[in-house]
Amino acid sequence: MKTRWLFVLASIGLLGACVAAYFSSRVMQAQQPMFQPASNPYSDGIYAEGIVESAQSSGTNLNLYPEVAGTVSAVLVKEGQSVKKGQKLLQIDDTIQNATTRQLQAQAAAAHTMLNELRAEPRPESLAVSAAQVAAAQAQLKTSQDTLTKQQxxxxxxxxxxxxxxxxxxxxxARVAAANLTVAENQYALTKAGAWSYDIQNQERQWIALTRAYQAAQALLGKYALVAPRDATVMAINTAPGAYVSPQGAYDAYTQGTDPVISLSANSGEMEVRCYVDEILISRLPPPAQIHAQMTIRGTDVHLPLTFERMQPLVSPKIELSNQRLERVDVRVLPLIFRLRTPKGVALYPGELVDVYIGK
Structure with missing residues (x-):
């Protein structure tokens, strides 16, 4: 019985060994790569990392930050939407500032009304009352003098x-009546003369001060809305209604940093590639008139020619791509901007990283 089981187990082991030997002896054919690795098309070319951005005459994409802090009450545009210069993009809650502005407006209006009142003096009614008081004082004086004369x-x-x-x-x-007449006559002259020039000047300055305070509050109220500084396309909105924003931007829970509240690109429809040449390779750059370049879209076999547009002649720390501002090694780069024509069927988006080769 035991011999039979040993024979069965040995047969199973032999069969497993044959199967393993068969599969291990098979030669697996190598799979074709999905794309060819990027290669330098120039004999003496240099490599640089590039980032796609919208074409514009100077600078980079517009990153908008509010000038005041507050809670977002409404986002009035969508990502990818084309906007016109002056169009409102986002509204921050302005309840308190709006009430303050209306209060200052009312105070300025009250000060202006008081100034007009001073300028309009004397009122005919006040002058008539003063004239009547003079007449009454004259009559009282006449009565007192007549009484005194009779008694004398x-x-x-x-x-x-x-x-x-x-x-x-x-x-x-009689003396009291004479004094009362003098007071009444002086009061009539004072009323007839109108407001004192110094009172008018003081009220005028108060009105000007309150008007300027209202204008400042009105200008600040306008800061609670983000508007497009030019015709552009909305690239990214990094906040939502109910979120808190400040002049530092909008808080990003993923990166635990701050981002621009809204990013806009030029509305030209064309694109540029901004590449960063390492400082140790700057000496190998050809003269601007002789610069030729080619870029490769990562993960594809697409190679596109680039036309040299301009250079930012300022070597700066390389933080544009990594955003690491606390690097111990200060690697510096020189930005070069190339114009790009995107063929049909090729999808490129601002912010996309590409490989750039620069040569003669």
Whole structure:
């Protein structure tokens, strides 16, 4: 019985060994590569990393940041949308600033009304009241003087008819009536003269100050909206309604950094390639008139010629592609910009990395 089981196990082992030997002896054919690796088309060319961007006369794509901080209340455009210069792109909640602006506007209007009131003085009604007060004071003075004259005449005729005390009271009443008339006449002159020039100047300056405060608040209120500085295409929107934005940008939870709130590209329809030449290769660059270049789209066999456009003659740290601003090694690069014509059927997008070879 045991001998039979040993024979079965040995047969199974022999069969497994034959199968393994068969499969291990098979020669697997190599798969064809999906694309050919990029190669230098120039005998003495240099390599540089490039990034695709929209064509524009100077600078790079427009990265928009708000000048004030706040919560986004509305995003008014979509990515890929073409916008016109001055078109509103995004609105930040301006409730508090709007109320402050209206308050300053009301204060400026009140100050201007008070200034007009001062300039319009005297009011006919106030002048009529002052004139009536003068007439009343004159009548009172006339009454007091007549009373005093009668008592003086009676006193001179017979000292027993009028007491000295009554005579003194009549004299005092006449003096008070004369003083009241003088006050009424001065009050009439003051009312007729209108507002004091210094009061008008002070009120005018208050109105100007409040008007300028309102204008400043109105200008600040306009900062709560992001508008397109020129005709462009919306490339990226890095925020949403309800999110908080600031002059530093919008917080990115993935990178734990800040991004531009909105990125715009030129609306020209053409593209450029910005490449960064390492500082140790700058000496090998041909003169600008002799520069030729070719780029390769990564992951494809597409090779496209490039036309030299311009150079940014400032060697800067290489942080544009890695965004690593805390590198210990300060590698510096020289930016070169090439014009690109994209053939039909080839898809290129701003921000895409490409391989660039530069030669004569």
């Amino acid at each position: 005449d009676a006193y001179r005729a017979d000292t027993r008819t009028v007491s000295q005390d009554a005579l003194d009271n009549a004299k005092n009443a």
